[in-house]
Amino acid sequence: MKRIDRTGQQFGNILILKELGGGKVLGRCLLCGKEKEFIKSNVVGGLTTSCGCQHPGKRKDITGMRFGRLVAIRPIDKKPGKSMNWECKCDCGNTCVVNLDSLTSGDRTSCGCKETESRxxxxxxxxxxxxxxxxxxxxxxxxxxxxxxxxxxxxxxxxxxxxxxxxxxxxxxxxxxxxxxxxxxxxxxxxxxxxxxxxxxxxxxxxxxxxxxx
Structure with a gap:
């Protein structure tokens, strides 16, 4: 299985700048110019379309959407100055509360079980x-x-x-x-x-x- 180099390609509002290995890429959000690491499969698959800055202040309904091993269940009241938190169900059976920005940017893709398995x-x-x-x-x-x-x-x-x-x-x-x-x-x-x-x-x-x- 040959790994496809996506450098220079655009997916949604993300331009991939560099392959980082381990399933991650360095990308630039074309909405705000921010550069950060993204989960490659989420970007290519369309789950992540920006760094999280997209539609600031507007509630985004992601009910039922999958982010790695997490599926969004319902929104939780947000704290002042922060984006909405979501209760999510992980493939391992656990539930957790994750910030919307962390989901859409690819920073969180499991309840923590994936990181434990990697270690x-x-x-x-x-x-x-x-x-x-x-x-x-x-x-x-x-x-x-x-x-x-x-x-x-x-x-x-x-x-x-x-x-x-x-x-x-x-x-x-x-x-x-x-x-x-x-x-x-x-x-x-x-x-x-x-x-x-x-x-x-x-x-x-x-x-x-x-x-x-x-």
Missing amino acids: TRLIDKKHYQGTNVETIRSTKANVNNKLGVRGVYLKKNRYVAYISFKGQQITLGSFVTLEEAKKARARAEEKYFKPILEEAYEEGVIDSLEPKKK
Whole structure:
């Protein structure tokens, strides 16, 4: 799944200035000129159309609208000088009260459960979909690998390529030359590792798609 760069594109009243990774972008509100971070999917999907300055002082009915994991239920009386607060239902089952500006700008997309899950994933050795994404990002060969090439070993004067994925070791073939074995391993990484790494990057589990050399 290739990530689409939206830099320079306009959605509603938001001009995307830069891709920030982790599902976020830097954008400029064309109504007031304010620059800030936005949730990319909310901007592209039309849920967020400004920085929150749109229609100041006017009550906006967002009943039933979805903002990430939150669905707006009903408005709550606002405090003087502030925009309306809304009671929202989160996909996890919790309810919470969120300021309208925080919803429309993409600052709040859950009751807090999403952030908790992200922290848990980070603590759990970067596991994502049953895979340690930090391990598969690494280019370092196993300490017992005499060739110094990850996923390749020598057996009876032939180079055997393999890949370990989700608890299984997959043999990729036996080759006459080391270069052939390395190419087989590279193709397997594209097939098995790349999709998981791209999804983990989009979810913010890892901060880069660049291979780790250590």
